Amino acid sequence: xxxxxxxxxxxxxxxxxxxxxxxxxxxxxxxxxxxxxxxxxxxxxxxxxxxxxxxxxxxxxxxxxxxxxxxxxxxxxxxxxxxxxxxxxxxxxxxxxxxxxxxxxxxxxxxxxxxxxxxxxxxxxxxxxxxxxxxxxxxxxxxxxxxxxxxxxxxxxxxxxxxxxxxxxxxxxxxxxxxxxxxxxxxxxxxxxxxxxxxxxxxxxxxxxxxxxxxxxxxxxxxxxxxxxxxxxxxxxxxxxxxxxxxxxxxxxxxxxxxxxxxxxxxxxxxxxxxxxxxxxxxxxxxxxxxxxxxxxxxxxxxxxxxxxxxxxxxxxxxxxxxxxxxxxxxxxxxxxxxxxxxxxxxxxxxxxxxxxxx
Numbered sequence: 001x002x003x004x005x006x007x008x009x010x011x012x013x014x015x016x017x018x019x020x021x022x023x024x025x026x027x028x029x030x031x032x033x034x035x036x037x038x039x040x041x042x043x044x045x046x047x048x049x050x051x052x053x054x055x056x057x058x059x060x061x062x063x064x065x066x067x068x069x070x071x072x073x074x075x076x077x078x079x080x081x082x083x084x085x086x087x088x089x090x091x092x093x094x095x096x097x098x099x100x101x102x103x104x105x106x107x108x109x110x111x112x113x114x115x116x117x118x119x120x121x122x123x124x125x126x127x128x129x130x131x132x133x134x135x136x137x138x139x140x141x142x143x144x145x146x147x148x149x150x151x152x153x154x155x156x157x158x159x160x161x162x163x164x165x166x167x168x169x170x171x172x173x174x175x176x177x178x179x180x181x182x183x184x185x186x187x188x189x190x191x192x193x194x195x196x197x198x199x200x201x202x203x204x205x206x207x208x209x210x211x212x213x214x215x216x217x218x219x220x221x222x223x224x225x226x227x228x229x230x231x232x233x234x235x236x237x238x239x240x241x242x243x244x245x246x247x248x249x250x251x252x253x254x255x256x257x258x259x260x261x262x263x264x265x266x267x268x269x270x271x272x273x274x275x276x277x278x279x280x281x282x283x284x285x286x287x288x289x290x291x292x293x294x295x296x297x298x299x300x301x302x303x304x305x306x307x308x309x310x311x312x313x314x315x316x317x318x319x320x321x322x323x324x325x326x327x328x329x330x331x332x333x334x335x336x337x338x339x340x341x342x343x344x345x346x347x348x349x350x351x352x353x354x355x356x357x358x359x
Contacts, residue, residue, distance in 0.1 A: 004029045010059035021211045034190045034198040037208035047191050051080045079148035080157040085140050087132045094128035097146045118146045138169045155187045195235050225267040232280040239325050241279040252350050258319040264353035276358040283328040285352035292345030301342045311335045
């Protein structure tokens with residue numbers, strides 16, 4: 001099936017600096033796609049290219065099989081919600097939302113009816129006469145969304161639109177955004193550096209780093225089976241243990257590390273024996289035993305931190321002096337009695353340890 005949007009081998013330079021290098025991204029109709037990466041990764045440049053705010057130096061930008069490279073911003077079937085919302089402060093809410101229809105020359109009665117309908121959709125039906133300065137951050141965000149959807153675009157671009165909100169309001173807006181996207185049946189391309197936000201909202205995530213795509217897939221797939229050290233470290237917490245691949249039986253690999261021989265599972269091509277690799281183990285997948293069996297992998301408790309709903313336990317293995325192993329547990333009393341300096345046996349299932357080629 002032809003994708004709604006296809007960024008095909010896109011490259012972009014600012015002077016001598018290559019910002020994007022062979023980016024290939026597809027967006028399906030009705031999909032909530034998140035482009036995730038740190039500052040400077042190129043994610044906002046991708047959004048600006050889609051929206052028409054930036055040109056490209058190579059590749060093609062295809063919408064339903066049509067090249068958009070020469071199509072101006074105001075003729076692209078997209079709308080953008082910016083980080084600062086970009087509301088007109090001298091206009092009230094209804095005027096802000098209806099502005100796009102006004103510049104298209106639509107009749108006043110049509111604009112009024114559509115504005116009323118869209119404001120009800122975003123839960124602001126009673127606030128049309130207010131001005132942006134009289135609204136909360138979350139309400140201003142909804143006005144920006146209403147203005148983006150009123151012209152019935154095929155795709156909405158969102159440039160870190162929740163970054164200025166406090167934690168509680170941000171969580172509310174995340175739920176609202178996902179619900180709105182499902183109701184509208186419009187494709188959303190969402191830009192963020194927040195990993196938890198990406199996991200909570202997305203049908204699919206594309207991780208970008210230094211102008212290249214590191215990995216893409218469903219949130220659970222990327223979280224459980226990272227394929228690169230960057231994805232493993234950036235998308236949530238991970239314990240990364242260096243070693244050398246000694247053997248593989250199917251997807252289960254034996255890895256020689258400074259702490260001993262450990263197991264992991266590879267997702268994809270198996271590196272050659274003798275290759276430097278990393279074991280990536282999530283903090284919630286490490287088991288702890290106070291009464292270890294002979295030959296168990298032992299580590300010493302270096303720190304215990306109460307984090308509200310969770311307890312973070314940091315352990316140090318004598319053969320891994322530069323690595324603090326992190327373990328997370330629910331703060332439900334199961335960690336009562338642990339003390340700093342205590343020796344514990346640690347372990348994990350091979351299926352819970354991802355094997356990565358060392359970069």
